[in-house]
Amino acid sequence: MMIEIRGLNKWFGDLHVLKDIDLDVAEQEVVVVIGASGSGKSTLLRCINFLEFAQKGKIYIDGRETDVKSKKLHLVRAEVGMVFQHFNLFPHRTVMGNVIEGLTQVKKIPQNKALEQGTELLAKVGLSDKADVYPAMLSGGQKQRVAIARALAMKPKIMLFDEPTSSLDPELVGEVLQVMKTLANEGMTMMVVSHEMGFAREVGDRMIYMDEGRIVEQGEPKELYSNPQHERTKAFLSQII
Amino acid sequence: MFDVPWDFTAIPRFFPGFYVAALLTLQITFFGILVGLALGLVTGLMRLSNNKLLNMPAKGYIWIIRGTPLLLQLMIIYYGLIDLVSIDRMPAAIIGLGVHNGAYIAEIFRGAIQSVERGQREAALSLGMTPAQAMRRVVLPQAFKRSVPALGNQFIIALKDSSLASAIAVRELLLRARQMGSATLMMLEMLMIVGIYYLLMTTVLTLLVGRVEKRLQVSDYRD
Ligand SMILES: Nc1ncnc2c1ncn2[C@@H]1O[C@H](COP(=O)(O)OP(=O)(O)O)[C@@H](O)[C@H]1O
Ligand SMILES: [Mg+2]
Numbered sequence: 380m381m382i383e384i385r386g387l388n389k390w391f392g393d394l395h396v397l398k399d400i401d402l403d404v405a406e407q408e409v410v411v412v413i414g415a416s417g418s419g420k421s422t423l424l425r426c427i428n429f430l431e432f433a434q435k436g437k438i439y440i441d442g443r444e445t446d447v448k449s450k451k452l453h454l455v456r457a458e459v460g461m462v463f464q465h466f467n468l469f470p471h472r473t474v475m476g477n478v479i480e481g482l483t484q485v486k487k488i489p490q491n492k493a494l495e496q497g498t499e500l501l502a503k504v505g506l507s508d509k510a511d512v513y514p515a516m517l518s519g520g521q522k523q524r525v526a527i528a529r530a531l532a533m534k535p536k537i538m539l540f541d542e543p544t545s546s547l548d549p550e551l552v553g554e555v556l557q558v559m560k561t562l563a564n565e566g567m568t569m570m571v572v573s574h575e576m577g578f579a580r581e582v583g584d585r586m587i588y589m590d591e592g593r594i595v596e597q598g599e600p601k602e603l604y605s606n607p608q609h610e611r612t613k614a615f616l617s618q619i620i
Numbered sequence: 621m622f623d624v625p626w627d628f629t630a631i632p633r634f635f636p637g638f639y640v641a642a643l644l645t646l647q648i649t650f651f652g653i654l655v656g657l658a659l660g661l662v663t664g665l666m667r668l669s670n671n672k673l674l675n676m677p678a679k680g681y682i683w684i685i686r687g688t689p690l691l692l693q694l695m696i697i698y699y700g701l702i703d704l705v706s707i708d709r710m711p712a713a714i715i716g717l718g719v720h721n722g723a724y725i726a727e728i729f730r731g732a733i734q735s736v737e738r739g740q741r742e743a744a745l746s747l748g749m750t751p752a753q754a755m756r757r758v759v760l761p762q763a764f765k766r767s768v769p770a771l772g773n774q775f776i777i778a779l780k781d782s783s784l785a786s787a788i789a790v791r792e793l794l795l796r797a798r799q800m801g802s803a804t805l806m807m808l809e810m811l812m813i814v815g816i817y818y819l820l821m822t823t824v825l826t827l828l829v830g831r832v833e834k835r836l837q838v839s840d841y842r843d
Binding site for chain 2: 469
């Protein structure tokens with residue numbers, strides 16, 4: 380298993396945000412997470428990348444348990460790529476600077492080698508001509524593709540996407556989903572919080588419905604979509620269509 | 621005809637004679653700001669730490685320095701500590717101005733660091749950077765840029781505040797004016813000369829800060 384989560388519980392103060400989460404994600408699996416706003420989807424992803432620490436439960440990444448107090452926590456994060464709803468590109472670095480930041484700073488790869496890899500990655504996301512541009516000059520779709528390239532540069536074992544298209548203008552959603560589809564087809568293990576049902580049905584191996592901090596229901600996306608078992612899932616799906 | 625008691629032709633005549641004093645003013649200000657920037661960065665970061673052993677001393681330092689007059693601080697360093705250490709007047713002035721500005725600059729940096737979106741640090745961490753790397757490579761460059769206007773303002777205050785070093789016998793502009801005024805019996809004229817020096821220096825500093833701000837803006841983004 381690439382990700383194993385056992386009995387995960389997370390509180391923000393008195394607010395119980397994740398409740399007894401058990402989840403396995405296999406290598407090369409693409410898991411799509413859906414659920415209402417505030418149901419804990421982002422927090423779950425952030426716990427897997429240790430941007431948040433759960434108070435109870437265990438998370439194994441590629442079979443290894445992570446000690447959140449470890450001084451090596453950053454090395455675990457390097458193996459788990461994350462793409463954010465609001466891109467979070469580094470505005471003071473060019474597109475290429477963003478993509479090679481992890482290579483030069485974390486992997487300590489020499490600049491010229493990093494640039495070679497950066498060039499390949501930008502070609503992969505279709506932004507070769509934007510290497511020397513600053514993020515502010517890009518459209519939302521382009522920004523998100525740079526963010527994906529930046530995360531991929533670390534050659535992560537897992538990619539987490541937190542609503543990667545929900546702050547994009549509708550006409551820019553497709554280009555980002557296309558890059559994600561390519562990734563999935565190449566065998567990347569992915570967890571994607573997204574309500575893009577077309578994407579979920581096409582590339583998702585499994586869909587998870589979360590409500591109030593619990594995994595209420597999960598299954599093959601087409602199956603879950605057309606034949607939800609729980610009332611809450613039905614109600615939620617009818618809302619988002 | 622009124623008999624004007626002042627001789628303003630003395631201003632151009634005596635003006636060049638304040639050159640050395642002006643250099644002293646610039647030296648105190650420059651080195652005071654350097655000390656203040658270093659102290660301000662360290663204190664600003666300590667202030668943001670979750671560790672009480674780090675943030676409590678930083679809070680205490682800022683509280684004391686901002687709550688007491690610079691003139692008093694200079695006097696304590698130069699006269700008050702004389703039994704403990706005897707510090708020369710120039711170093712005393714630089715330390716005094718530096719320690720004083722450090723507290724204000726710490727607050728400027730703290731505010732600027734806090735204004736950088738949380739997602740920036742998170743993106744850096746998610747790439748595998750250590751918290752220190754995320755601070756140095758991602759948060760601080762953006763924070764520095766945002767702190768330039770406030771820093772420029774603080775530098776101008778520091779330049780003018782350096783005149784308080786006259787109280788610990790540093791022969792910078794203001795003390796020079798008082799001495800020359802007594803010697804020539806042309807106090808107003810000498811004080812006006814010093815005023816012109818300060819105006820020139822603050823004007824140049826303001827222009828410089830404006831240029832830096834502009835350069836930072838065109839070099840990239842506005843996102
Ligand atoms: N840093 C935080 N501090 C306090 N509460 C938070 C924090 N982050 C999220 N929450 C709360 O936790 C709940 C789950 O949030 P989130 O995981 O972002 O949900 P989702 O991504 O499904 O919309 C929400 O009620 C949210 O307000
Ligand atoms: Mg969310």
